[in-house]
Amino acid sequence: MLPLKEADVEETSNLKKLQAKWGLKSIFQTIVVLIVFACTGSTVLFIKPFLFDLIGFDGIEGIAGILLYIVMIFPLYQILILIYGFIFGQFAFFWKWEKNMVQRITGRKAKASRKT
Numbered sequence: 001m002l003p004l005k006e007a008d009v010e011e012t013s014n015l016k017k018l019q020a021k022w023g024l025k026s027i028f029q030t031i032v033v034l035i036v037f038a039c040t041g042s043t044v045l046f047i048k049p050f051l052f053d054l055i056g057f058d059g060i061e062g063i064a065g066i067l068l069y070i071v072m073i074f075p076l077y078q079i080l081i082l083i084y085g086f087i088f089g090q091f092a093f094f095w096k097w098e099k100n101m102v103q104r105i106t107g108r109k110a111k112a113s114r115k116t
Contacts, residue, residue: 024093036088040081044073051076 019030057068078098085094103109
């Protein structure tokens with residue numbers, strides 16, 4: 001029974017690290033955010049073959065397939081994560097996460113908010 005308790009402590013510690021890194025209020029919220037990531041990833045994996053077949057890109061492999069996957073699936077993932085975030089009540093977190101990701105990709109800093 002002792003190893004089980006050690007594993008529980010380690011898992012909780014990892015969840016607390018994620019909670020602190022993401023600035024979340026509770027372990028429960030951290031778990032919900034992880035569930036949103038899982039649902040989004042699973043949905044993308046489920047939709048990808050249908051989307052590629054619909055467009056006619058089902059047989060493309062190699063570098064072209066990877067590039068096409070990134071160009072088509074990346075925006076879909078971003079939309080889906082906001083939808084799942086809304087469904088699970090974490091839209092504000094994922095909206096902020098999306099803005100930070102765009103800033104990292106474009107290399108732009110956030111504009112300082114002006115008080116009027």
